[in-house]
Amino acid sequence: MDKTKKTLTIIAAVEAVVAVFMWLAVTKIAPVCPGMLELVSGKQVHMKCYYASVVFVFIAVVLLINAVLAMFVKPSIVTGVMTVVVAALVFVTLNDSIGIGICMNPDMACQMTAPYVKLCATVEMLCGLGYTFVASKADK
Numbered sequence: 741m742d743k744t745k746k747t748l749t750i751i752a753a754v755e756a757v758v759a760v761f762m763w764l765a766v767t768k769i770a771p772v773c774p775g776m777l778e779l780v781s782g783k784q785v786h787m788k789c790y791y792a793s794v795v796f797v798f799i800a801v802v803l804l805i806n807a808v809l810a811m812f813v814k815p816s817i818v819t820g821v822m823t824v825v826v827a828a829l830v831f832v833t834l835n836d837s838i839g840i841g842i843c844m845n846p847d848m849a850c851q852m853t854a855p856y857v858k859l860c861a862t863v864e865m866l867c868g869l870g871y872t873f874v875a876s877k878a879d880k
Contacts, residue, residue: 744878748815748871755807755823755867758860763800765856766793772842773849789850792840795833796857802826803864815875823868830861 766772772793776784803826810819833839834854842850 744874745815747874748878749811751867751871751874752807752810752819755810755864755871756804758863758867759800759804759807762803762857762860762864763797765860766796766800766853770852770856771849772853775848787843788840789842789848789853792833792842792850793853795840796830796853799826799829799833800860810871815878817872817875820868820870820872820875823871824865827861827864827868830857834858 772789773787774790775787777787778784803823806819806822806826810823813819834842834857836844842848842854845851
């Protein structure tokens, strides 16, 4: 295995570990609260942080699949760019004005979930940029 392929495999492995950590952070380490909102009609619905956590788990799964593919397919810039774009969706999801957002109450559990997810997304973006850079050098 040449040096470039080894470097790309290591980056992809880090991406996979971080994706698994993101999934664990959202579901086990710092899950959002199971609370429900009661509507005026009396019906109960999940709070928006619940839906944000569903999106975070989906993003973690997509990042994990992308990382596993990156380990076994021919090096491609697309794999790194996809990592960056999908990880950026975490920040879009956290934004109240364009995404789902999380509860504004600082005492809610989702306020603990958000830093874990932000950290994971940042590491994923850095890995994606690194993968893209190394893969672009390999194409030449």
